[in-house]
Amino acid sequence: MMNINPVDKDEIELLLNYPLMSKSLQDGTITYSGFIEINNTDYKVSVQQVSEKTFVLHLPHNLKHLKRKFSNIMQQQSTNSIVSYLDSLTVYIKSKIPSSEPSTHCDIYKQVLHEYYELTRFYVNLKKCHLARDLSKINISTEDDQNRTHSVEITVNYENKDIFQITDYDLPQDKDILKASSNLREVYEQFHRSVDNLQSFFNLMEVVDTNSCILDPVHPKKRHNYRRIWIGENISMILTVDPLNVSRIPEIKFLGPEPLVEAYRTTINGNLKKWDQNNDTFSEILHLIGITEFPQKKATVNVGDDLLIMSGDCNICYSSRLNDKLPEIICKNKFCENYYHTECLYEWLMSVNARRFFTEVIGNCPNCEKNITCPIPRQMT
Structure with a gap:
């Protein structure tokens, strides 16, 4: 069997693993220079071997910010092989710069399908579970102990490590409380625990x-x-x-x-x-x-084809709801006490040149002409 001396062996490994790197010797100092490929991009590097286990790295301008930290890491991980040194450098740079290589997402698709299948098998209280055809969303309906139905939408984000994220549900709780995860069952259990905590x-x-x-x-x-x-x-x-x-x-x-x-x-x-x-x-x-029960409102009365204006309707638009909101402002004059939507009253007062301040408008009530104050609607500020 042919023996290969250590120097020749290192050079062969360098040629096999980094064919675009070459070795040179000048003034007793060995220098390795050339290109290494990272994420389909070639980067020009130079490494001087000043002693058996000491290497001095030179990086291109766009990677210079990585040099100091990598050098500190290599001081703690001593190596006498240029190939090992370049391997560590390649791994480090890959972890710090984004990949330009397109992702096929195949492995993630398999994970989503597997975890969806496991979810439907494991939980018997699922009323409905639907995975979108493009594997982007999972819609789940479940029942609690009182047979109330709760729905949740889980989005699959293929760009994040924690790919499963709850994006829509009908609970009085901030979405930020429910964390994303790489495990579908873990995300669903977060939602289910929230439902249990809200039973009262x-x-x-x-x-x-x-x-x-x-x-x-x-x-x-x-x-x-x-x-x-x-x-x-x-x-x-x-x-x-x-x-x-x-x-x-x-x-x-x-x-x-x-x-x-x-x-x-x-x-x-x-x-x-x-x-x-x-x-x-x-x-x-x-x-x-101070009551024993809440009073019940009588049914609305119709007279001919016209609906009577009920107490509590806005005295400007003559309806109870505007943008699904009830009138919020009541005239404080005890002989008036008419109701107004904030938006209706604001527009009325501004049309008659009422006084506008930082957060409110002051003018005359459209009905009794006594002073009335209206906060400026949020969309008007």
């Missing part, structure tokens, strides 16, 4: 919806943690609940004539200390506002 919230809102007249939202969804409840012909209340702590005292705001609003505020302030978070939350809400 769903139960309470169902009781509120069943036992009160809801003005807003018209069609409540599971993500809505507020309800605008009809109390009387000219007064309503907005109930806002903490979804993760329904036994906590909710936020309550009344809309209506100032004397009525003040009366309810006084009642609530007097009952705050009586709140018992260990009792039924709905009963505690009723006790807090």
Whole structure:
């Protein structure tokens, strides 16, 4: 068998692995110079071997920012082989610069199909599970312990390491809480845990919806943690609940004539200390506002072909809803107390040259001509 001395062996390995690199000897210093290929791009490099285990690297201008850190790494990983040195350099540069090579995503496609199949086999409470034809989205419907249906959309992002990300669902929770993952079951379980944690919230809102007249939202969804409840012909209340702590005292705001609003505020302030978070939350809400049950609104009355304007309708556009919002402003004149949408009143006041300030407009009520204040709509600021 032919023996190969160490020098010849290194040169053969260099030729086989880095054919565009050449070796030269000048003034007793060995220099390796040429090109290495990284992500289908050739980079010109030069490496001086000043001792058996010491190499000095020279990189092109567009890679000079990588030199110091790589040199520090190689000081801790001593090597006496130029091929090993160039291997480490190639791996390091690949990790720091983006690849220009197009990805086929084949391995990810296989992963998505496999994990989708495993998900449908593992969870028996899935009501519906659908994978888009282009493997970009997974839509899931599931049932909780009370047979309520919950839907979630999981998007497949082929550009990220954590390819599965929840992008749409009907829960009163910030999407940022649900993290992306490379595991589909892990992402789905995050959603399922959120649903389990919100069972008390769903139960309470169902009781509120069943036992009160809801003005807003018209069609409540599971993500809505507020309800605008009809109390009387000219007064309503907005109930806002903490979804993760329904036994906590909710936020309550009344809309209506100032004397009525003040009366309810006084009642609530007097009952705050009586709140018992260990009792039924709905009963505690009723006790807090001083009633035994929420009143029920009578059906709308039609006269001929014209619909009577109900108390609480906007006195400018003569409708209860504008962009799916109820009137928010009530004239404080006790002989007027007409309702207005913020947008309607703002446009009216600006058309008659009312005084505009940083956050509000002050002018005369369209009905009684007494002073009225209107916040500037968000889209107008």
